[in-house]
Amino acid sequence: MKIQAINGFKDILPDQMLLWRRIEHTAAEVFQRFGMREIRVPLMEKTELFVRSIGEATDVVEKEMYTFSEKKTTMRPEATASIMRAFIEHGMHVQQPVQRLFTIGPMFRHERPQKGRLRQFHQLDAEIVGATEPQVDAELIAMGQLILDELGLSTSLEINSLGCQECRPPYRRKLISFLEEQREELCEDCRRRTHKNPLRVLDCKKTACKTIAHQAPSLLEDLCEGCSSHFAQVQEGLDALEIPFTLNRFMVRGLDYYTQTTFEFLTADLGAQAAVGAGGRYDGLIEQLGGPALPGIGFAMGIERLALLMEQNAEEPLEQQTDIFLAALGEQAPQPCSRLIHQLRKDGLKAAMDYSGRSLKAQMKQANRCHARFVLIIGDSELEQQQGVLRNMQSQEQQSFPLTGSPQEQSQSLLRLLQL
């Protein structure tokens, strides 16, 4: 039996890594423009952390976590909880009133894999802690939008408000009693959801449930004054930044800690997975984890989903370039070539060579495959005459290159020639 990777765990192969790097670089660079600082937190935490933050009754906690039960530890299913734990543990709020943090890394959820959905997946994650101003909500959303723009992706943005501890519970009760009246019309799943997660019924895809959802009381109309004006100002803020969005009062979250503003960046091109990024405000979370009563807002984007979208748009696939390839021919050439190539590499060039002693044709092919700009051919006759042949692969022009002097001197003159 062949050993293969675990279902839902994927290799990211060299051909894909340039795209991945581009995504991660673009995001990190945009994050930094917004004053975000990178943080790395462990891949494992005490199980309790996720139970308390994400919520005991959520699907993630109930059935999707990779937990070592005897150790009471869990592979992180998302980043926010871990970052908030680190924030509290290191007393980060004393250093700065507002902390702006980002992280990039793998997350783990034991779900059935499908398109755009894996058991180990990777997220770009941004968190702003300590600011309640609605302008910050708008700024954070704008930051996510800018990353997508700079990656050349067109997604749509939907926003909603889930209210706060004041206005959500009464609304929830109101919604439950409404749903109970409609019980007969609801699908099986939604009957179950009515008490477990009534807001989720609003997001059901079944037509019967959709009809009921449209008749259901709207949370947006039941928001308390604070939430209502906050949400209005978030929308004003987005308008001011010229970020287009649509209001989706049916949008819900699968994690318990969200309050007020929530949003999703959506695409139609990922099969059943519509969201490439999503986030929201979590004003009670830090306090709930035993920290100071500070508000927070954040989002996460799925790197695999971004990469899938970018591959689908794929113009030219990205390729790793090589500055110079040394073709060593005959018995004598490999020795001086290996000294020269090491010097070239010390001097910062991307240099490659082949030690197999294959034919020049084969080595030229190899040079072409690694996208070499130049090839330096060194065979017995070149060694004898102390003149290598330097070929420009694009223009096909060749010139002789003196093999005299130390490797350092040869490297320096090659550097000069290649800059031209």
Added chain:
RNA sequence: GUGAGCGUAGCUCAGCUGGUGGUAGCACCGGGUUGUGGCCUCGGAGGUCGUGGGUUCAAGUCCCAUCGCUCACCCCA
């Protein structure tokens, strides 16, 4: 956890109602160019047809089981 579909070369796939595994494409190696890549051309190498049973004179093809993968539901990035 539920449902459907699919496992043939490194990859993408042909293979009809069972009758010798494809001159298939990409990739790889070599020749055409006595030491010059990409294009072209000729040749070469590469397979326990996922695995195990069964039916049959004969199974890649039919049946059963099993493993794996994919997509969808659920849920989510």
